Amino acid sequence: MEGSFAELQNRVVQRGLCTACGTCAGVCPEGAIGWVYEDDEPLPELTGDCAGCGICSAVCPGEEVNMPALEQFVFGRTREENIPDLGLYRDARAGWAVDRAIRQHGAGGGLVTALLVYALERGFIDCALVAGFRRDQPWRTEAKLAVNRQQLLAAAQSKYACVPVNTLLSRAFAEGYRRVAVVGLPCHIHGLRKMQFCGQPASLARGVVLTVGLFCASQFYFEGTRHLLVERLGVDNLELIVSLSYRGGHWPGHLVVELKDGRRLLLDRHEYMYHHLMPAFKRDRCEMCVDWAAELADLSVGDFWDPQVRAGQALGASSCLVRSPAGEELLDGAVKNGYVETIPLEAARLAAGIGYELKKHAAAFRLRQRRRFGWPVPEYHRVIHYIPFARELHLAPETQQKTQE
Numbered sequence: 001m002e003g004s005f006a007e008l009q010n011r012v013v014q015r016g017l018c019t020a021c022g023t024c025a026g027v028c029p030e031g032a033i034g035w036v037y038e039d040d041e042p043l044p045e046l047t048g049d050c051a052g053c054g055i056c057s058a059v060c061p062g063e064e065v066n067m068p069a070l071e072q073f074v075f076g077r078t079r080e081e082n083i084p085d086l087g088l089y090r091d092a093r094a095g096w097a098v099d100r101a102i103r104q105h106g107a108g109g110g111l112v113t114a115l116l117v118y119a120l121e122r123g124f125i126d127c128a129l130v131a132g133f134r135r136d137q138p139w140r141t142e143a144k145l146a147v148n149r150q151q152l153l154a155a156a157q158s159k160y161a162c163v164p165v166n167t168l169l170s171r172a173f174a175e176g177y178r179r180v181a182v183v184g185l186p187c188h189i190h191g192l193r194k195m196q197f198c199g200q201p202a203s204l205a206r207g208v209v210l211t212v213g214l215f216c217a218s219q220f221y222f223e224g225t226r227h228l229l230v231e232r233l234g235v236d237n238l239e240l241i242v243s244l245s246y247r248g249g250h251w252p253g254h255l256v257v258e259l260k261d262g263r264r265l266l267l268d269r270h271e272y273m274y275h276h277l278m279p280a281f282k283r284d285r286c287e288m289c290v291d292w293a294a295e296l297a298d299l300s301v302g303d304f305w306d307p308q309v310r311a312g313q314a315l316g317a318s319s320c321l322v323r324s325p326a327g328e329e330l331l332d333g334a335v336k337n338g339y340v341e342t343i344p345l346e347a348a349r350l351a352a353g354i355g356y357e358l359k360k361h362a363a364a365f366r367l368r369q370r371r372r373f374g375w376p377v378p379e380y381h382r383v384i385h386y387i388p389f390a391r392e393l394h395l396a397p398e399t400q401q402k403t404q405e
């Protein structure tokens, strides 16, 4: 049936195009969409009666995200097509939480958590949808609804396994929250903006008042984490784990696992990310995504890699692209009221990282290859020229010197 969940399943889920953002389940007026885990990866499934309203299909970012139309809708303007860039933004800052506990607990500078705490304590939002870990299986991620500072702090740091955050949209509204913030990867934000674009369900479309996007090179299969735990850390019984963090310990944070017998195991971030998860366990759908900097969010936040600062010797900081007036107002207010500190950031530096290369060049090229062979691909309505460009300008000073010699 057209517009039914069955159709979405055929067009998107069964063709490997689902991002597992959770929007379909979060908007279903019948509450009829749940989750099944295949190979430990979440897939939406029908758990009740489908009324065939078509809202799940309309909001799904799996098969189609009309970036130019959504950009026009969100920001009132669009940019020149075909140029790989960081999306529309009004300002670029590096920043961190003033509260030391939040800064230390964040993935970077705890900027996202500090902004949410500010928004919550000043009444701009009444809850935030974020990503945490399951209580019964603390090595598995899950979406969380946070309504206070403690819950936000508990959900800080990056989770490198899928979290269908948007699935909690209808629960938030059912529990009476009317001004909701959502933190998500580019695909979560795509789903939210599609929901707002089509204006359905109306209450949810109006009620999401703040979107904080994370820069995203890729999400990873949980199988990658399992391999790290068993092969690299020797934890072959996951039931022994009492806590897991992907960015635990000193900045920039490492894979830290605490076991029931009191042992604390640590695996270096660079090692597990660039020599394991990134080359081996990227989710296939992410290989086809061309949005790195969460281009449709109110505020987009990523790591801030200061070439002068060595790992373990400093507190972290976050990079932030301020995109919408709402995002700007929030960040300015948080600075004025002493929740966060910021400094100017040369945005072009962000394009020197591997994440940008993966999404704006490699994925754009990959889409072309897949189309050539008729493989299922998402349509972003933007043809991106992945022309190589020189990046010397953005190298660390000592590297520049070597290049000149």
Ligand SMILES: Cc1cc2nc3c(=O)[nH]c(=O)nc-3n(C[C@H](O)[C@H](O)[C@H](O)COP(=O)(O)OP(=O)(O)OC[C@H]3O[C@@H](n4cnc5c(N)ncnc54)[C@H](O)[C@@H]3O)c2cc1C
Pocket: 105, 106, 107, 108, 109, 110, 111, 112, 113, 114, 130, 131, 132, 155, 156, 157, 158, 159, 160, 161, 162, 163, 165, 183, 184, 185, 214, 215, 216, 217, 218, 219, 220, 301, 302, 303, 304, 318, 319, 353, 354, 355, 356
């Ligand atoms: C899968 C993934 C890939 C990333 N790739 C890049 C990259 O290529 N380059 C880059 O600069 N930065 C990347 N980031 C962002 C970076 O790791 C930090 O999340 C970001 O800098 C914010 O740091 P913070 O200290 O300000 O946030 P924190 O204060 O630590 O707060 C982070 C917030 O994000 C939420 N969150 C964490 N993981 C997820 C998730 N999987 N889905 C939805 N919400 C989540 C948390 O619940 C929390 O609310 C990525 C993050 C993730 C999760």
